Amino acid sequence: MKRRSVTARLLLLTLLALMPAMLVLIYNLISARQAAYREIHINALTAGHVASLEVRRIVSSVRSTLEVLSTVPITRTGPGRPCSDYLRIVDDKLDMIESITVLDSSGALQCASQPTSATDFSDRDYFRDAVDRKEFIVGTYIIDRITGEPALPLALPVLEGERTARVVVAYLDLNWLGARVRERELFGGNALTIADRNGIILAREPFPERFVGTPIPEEYQRLVRASVPGTLELTSQDGTRRVIGYYPDQESLYVSAGTSVESGLQQVGKVTRFGLAVIALAIVGPFLVVWWAGHALIRRPARQLVRSINAWRAGNESARTGMSGDGTFETIGGAIDAFMDELALRREQQQKDDRMRQMLIRELDHRIKNILSMVQAVARQTFRSSQSMEEASEAFFRRLHAMAGAHQLLTKNWQSASLKATVETAIQPFEDPAHPRFSIDGPDLEVASKIALSLSMALHELCTNAAKYGALSNDAGRIEIRWCFGEGGAPFTFSWTEQGGPSVERPSREGFGTVMIERVLSQQLDAEVTLEYRPDGLRCDVRSRMTDLLGTASEEEEAAEI
Numbered sequence: 414m415k416r417r418s419v420t421a422r423l424l425l426l427t428l429l430a431l432m433p434a435m436l437v438l439i440y441n442l443i444s445a446r447q448a449a450y451r452e453i454h455i456n457a458l459t460a461g462h463v464a465s466l467e468v469r470r471i472v473s474s475v476r477s478t479l480e481v482l483s484t485v486p487i488t489r490t491g492p493g494r495p496c497s498d499y500l501r502i503v504d505d506k507l508d509m510i511e512s513i514t515v516l517d518s519s520g521a522l523q524c525a526s527q528p529t530s531a532t533d534f535s536d537r538d539y540f541r542d543a544v545d546r547k548e549f550i551v552g553t554y555i556i557d558r559i560t561g562e563p564a565l566p567l568a569l570p571v572l573e574g575e576r577t578a579r580v581v582v583a584y585l586d587l588n589w590l591g592a593r594v595r596e597r598e599l600f601g602g603n604a605l606t607i608a609d610r611n612g613i614i615l616a617r618e619p620f621p622e623r624f625v626g627t628p629i630p631e632e633y634q635r636l637v638r639a640s641v642p643g644t645l646e647l648t649s650q651d652g653t654r655r656v657i658g659y660y661p662d663q664e665s666l667y668v669s670a671g672t673s674v675e676s677g678l679q680q681v682g683k684v685t686r687f688g689l690a691v692i693a694l695a696i697v698g699p700f701l702v703v704w705w706a707g708h709a710l711i712r713r714p715a716r717q718l719v720r721s722i723n724a725w726r727a728g729n730e731s732a733r734t735g736m737s738g739d740g741t742f743e744t745i746g747g748a749i750d751a752f753m754d755e756l757a758l759r760r761e762q763q764q765k766d767d768r769m770r771q772m773l774i775r776e777l778d779h780r781i782k783n784i785l786s787m788v789q790a791v792a793r794q795t796f797r798s799s800q801s802m803e804e805a806s807e808a809f810f811r812r813l814h815a816m817a818g819a820h821q822l823l824t825k826n827w828q829s830a831s832l833k834a835t836v837e838t839a840i841q842p843f844e845d846p847a848h849p850r851f852s853i854d855g856p857d858l859e860v861a862s863k864i865a866l867s868l869s870m871a872l873h874e875l876c877t878n879a880a881k882y883g884a885l886s887n888d889a890g891r892i893e894i895r896w897c898f899g900e901g902g903a904p905f906t907f908s909w910t911e912q913g914g915p916s917v918e919r920p921s922r923e924g925f926g927t928v929m930i931e932r933v934l935s936q937q938l939d940a941e942v943t944l945e946y947r948p949d950g951l952r953c954d955v956r957s958r959m960t961d962l963l964g965t966a967s968e969e970e971e972a973a974e975i
Contacts, residue, residue, distance in 0.1 A: 460670035461658030496524030604671035714742035830865035839872035855896035884914035911950030
């Protein structure tokens with residue numbers, strides 16, 4: 414892995430320091446956008462509700478007019494000018510009405526507010542529905558036979574007993590309806606659509622000339638037939654992305670009000686762009702300052718130190734940093750100069766034993782790093798998984814004792830240790846010479862130092878668990894430890910079997926012992942570790958290649974594994 418420069422590390426630390434503030438700002442931007450979307454849906458639903466109420470008011474007004482006309486005696490006089498003249502007077506006073514007709518029970522025209530040559534309306538759906546259902550009917554989009562203009566028929570049957578005597582029909586002027594829609598002054602890409610129960614558009618803004626008289630697309634016909642109002646984000650037929658609030662009514666008219674997503678997000682878009690600019694400024698500004706500080710205060714004097722050291726290494730023993738003062742790098746430079754002076758005086762004397770000393774230092778450094786890393790891992794896992802300080806301290810010192818026992822075996826030869834001696838040393842604190850509890854069987858072999866140390870720690874954890882919960886927690890339990898070496902490519906096998914102890918169950922949480930056995934030991938040996946929580950006691954099996962058992966890892970590999 415390529416090491417980063419000091420400046421790069423400072424920049425990384427700066428980025429990490431800025432990260433919480435940037436995350437909060439980004440979260441606020443996302444929240445604002447989501448809130449804007451919710452507001453768009455609410456506005457669309459509210460606009461649709463208001464428009465729906467207005468449409469219902471118009472339909473209710475026409476119905477009231479028809480109910481009044483149905484009671485006027487002149488409408489019952491039959492065909493003739495008196496009835497038609499009266500309807501014409503009413504029609505002239507109502508801008509919303511295109512024409513009014515009175516039909517008899519067979520659909521024949523009795524009188525009309527406008528001159529017409531049509532006499533039979535029995536084939537019209539609105540007439541048949543009014544006669545069959547005997548109630549007020551809001552029809553569907555038609556071309557009026559009297560005026561030849563698009564209209565919406567509203568029919569009211571006049572009943573005499575159980576019989577429909579006649580039907581009074583008012584034809585709503587769709588041009589007037591469109592003008593009412595235009596009066597709403599829709600801005601910013603918003604839209605309003607009114608359609609009949611079949612989904613034929615009666616009025617629409619914007620672009621009424623393109624859509625009036627055409628059906629709503631089939632994929633959205635389900636909204637016309639829906640049972641409850643709602644909102645939906647879609648791309649309208651005019652290509653604008655909108656959130657529509659729709660209000661269906663199978664007995665009357667369908668209304669939908671669309672709010673442009675782009676218009677609704679315009680303000681939050683400005684906030685987002687401002688926030689992104691703030692984020693960029695918050696990153697670039699500190700980065701420039703840190704880069705300058707790293708270059709002027711750290712990298713430049715560091716390079717001067719490195720140049721002097723490299724020149725001395727190249728054979729120029731007169732090379733010095735020449736740095737003096739109370740600053741950090743000046744102090745280091747002065748110390749390096751003094752060290753170079755001292756090295757020059759002692760160089761001849763130290764050349765003979767330098768190689769031996771360096772070898773011993775590397776070996777000692779390697780061993781200390783391994784010990785400290787293992788102690789650190791033991792401390793971290795012990796104190797994290799313990800319930801109290803007393804329990805943690807006791808477990809920690811027991812594990813250090815087990816490590817000390819394993820290291821005593823390594824003092825004779827730092828590279829390897831006896832496998833049998835490792836096992837005996839690990840179980841010694843738990844064995845009772847007067848009443849032996851352990852049975853050990855397996856040939857001896859010198860194994861790598863890291864294997865001996867890891868196996869010792871694993872055995873210590875198995876013994877500790879057995880003393881708490883397993884075969885060593887009573888007087889009748891025993892433990893068998895067996896191992897054998899593979900031949901002809903067969904693996905090394907090691908087994909731990911508890912018998913005679915209390916019944917055991919798999920623990921509810923993973924403790925340090927399980928981590929040590931299942932993870933650390935499996936990594937050190939590249940082994941397959943199996944723990945079986947049997948009713949008669951715990952069984953642990955380890956299978957590993959012989960090459961992993963005997964081989965030694967490099968310093969970097971061991972450090973990484975630990």
